[in-house]
Amino acid sequence: MHMFAILLRLAWRNLWRNHRRTLIMLLAIVLGTWAMIFMTALMRGMVSQMVADGISVLPGHVQVHHPDYRDDPSIANLISISDAELSERFGTANFPAWATRIRVPAVITSEYESRGVTLLGVDPLQERGLTFVDYDAVEGRFLESADDTGIVIGRKLATTLNTKVGKRIVLMSQDPENEIADRGFRVVGLFDANVQAYEENYVFAGKTTTQKMLRVGDQVSELVVLGDDFRDVEAEYNKTVELIDGRAEVKRWIDLDAYLGTMLNVMDGFVLVWIVVIFLALSFGLVNTLVMAVFERVREIGLMLALGMRPINILGQIIVESLMLLAIGLAIGTALAWAAVQPMKDGVDLSIVGDGMEMWGMSSTLYPELLLSDVILANVVVLLLGFLASLSPAWRAAQYEPIEAITKV
């Protein structure tokens, strides 16, 4: 223990003998650490936002459908359990949020235009908190109940259809027997979404009204459950499987949207690659600094060895010196990255490339996300690899023959 304290002091003093060199290396480590963590926070924020947006449309962390629904999203593939029974089972299960919906393709027609859309027959009370639509920001009003006879459409779609709040439109779809099912609706509200495609693709009508129009009785196309954290939905998934009891297909969102699911995984891999790449770029300088530090101290290392210091302690001293340098750099770099993220907490506006972000499936506001696990990962990886990188110069220093080393000029 006493030895270790001496090593610490020696290493610390050695570090500042050539303060210019140490400072430059420190600067490089700080910059590297900052870039690692800052960039990771941006990337994480992007992916989280993307997944959050994706789930809010998908929507739901755990979803229940008829087994054939996913390949054939038609009204003929409804969940075989009635809505009333589903409500009874899920109503008492204490999920943060859950809802049942009709979700079918339809054609919407105004007196001027027709468009293909996805019709969502919803119960607005269940749906609050699940959907991407902000009820209070709707122009006009959102649906008021499941048997509301109005329809809420996106602002962009309204422009295309040349319609507005108060006007009538016609929805066409099919019933389970493939008879054309159509019905006139009055537009009661226009919603805005942060991704324009949603404004074009989704229309909301009352669930009961939709069931009547499509002549499906008390059945629904999907049931969705929202958990507390989209990264971990196992608890909700297991409970849902139990409640459904094999009578419909239960899926996690990750299984439903391959793109989002892989993005999340690819991100984890990318973070590690990014950290390692930065470290490698740093490592050349780090090893170089150590090699130099050892080289200019050959005589004194020889002297210490001659005075009876054990080679292992020489080794330890160099490694401690290197780890100290890294630790200081990491601490400052991490602090700077944290500071850099703070002013961006309320979101960074990326709307200049908004359409492009939309192509990647992201919205145009970026909220960086500084995860403790990433900070720890970066620090641990750097310290660990830094330890490995310093082994070689430290090992060489420990191998000096005292006599040769002392006589070296």
Place this chain on the structure above:
Amino acid sequence: MNLVFRLAWRNLWRHPRRTWLTTGAMMFSNMLLVFMISLQFGMYGLMIDNTLQAFTGHLQIQAPGYIDDKKMRQTVSDIVPLTETLRAEFPEQNIAARATGFALISSEDRSYGIAVFGVEPAYEPGVSTLPGLVTDGRFLVGNDAAEIVIGAALARNLRVELGDELTLLGSGRDGSFAAAVVNVVGIFDSGIADFDRSITEIPLGFFQDVFYMDGSGHHVVINAGSIDGIDVLQARVEAALPAGADLVVHDWDALQPGLQQAIKADMSSAFFMYGILVILVAFSVLNTQLMSVLERTHEFGIVMSLGLTPGRLGRLVLLETSIMGVLGLVLGAVLGGLFTYWFSVNGFAYPGMDEMAAKFNLPARFYPQVSTLSLLTGPLVVFVFTVLAALYPALKLRQLHPVEAMRAV
């Protein structure tokens, strides 16, 4: 000069380990940059070409405002004669006319709302890859035949096969009811279910009859093969339009605003990473050169008192750095080139890439293209920063006083 060069060369190899470590840092980042840039630009090229050639084309002639509203009434009148004229004017380009409508497509069991495109069967293969993707049956032949080509996913959902009949229900140009019965003659399979579900094609002449188009259409699509020189072509097409016609020519960036921006967004995050890498290398060089200058203080003092000016010494240091930089550049570019070449033959893929690739019409394996540009851009930037980093130690020499310097150990 020769003498200075020899001096610089020998100085470099006084500490071969240090020199190699510094060169290694350059080589590492150069290799990485060559690979990443080759991959990136190859990807962007593919992304643009595949997306545009799939369906959109590089230029489109439309009625003013159509691009935003896509209303049925915003037409290009007498579209076929206009297209003929353009084909005569630009024999080297692939040009075809299209019209777009929405309809509820019904088979015996199912109905879906979907976009219907009227295309010129003879010319469509020149502006879209879709006709080539017909795996079952054939593409459209007659201009007035009651035929339709649909995607594989849609065929599966509609439960139809070749030869089956489909009913189209929609609204015509004047808002009146449009209906037709068509024969499925071809099924295309792009491998992307969403794309397969979003497009159906019928002959233009037939489309014009069914939707009461009165000889008009919505887009004249020009496939220029690549985006090089598209501005010039756009100006020429604009000039070739009949005088007084109320038409606009949109380039690919206007037609697919997301594409360019997705590339920009991706590029800016990539450049941030490259920038960090280059700066880290520059720090590594700065550290090395500063060390090599400081440890030679004594020797510099002597040569200065012998009459060598600080300016010449500074040039010596810069020359040393440049030699090291050239070494890193050449080795990095060569190794990076070989590394990338291997992937350009064998392809590059990482887990999860297929999902992302499909979103941008990309193949699941990339073949990065090695070009002079991708080979030299990164390494040259690294070289410039390397030399810049050496400026500080070189300028520091100016503060050296021969007498004091000679006393330094």
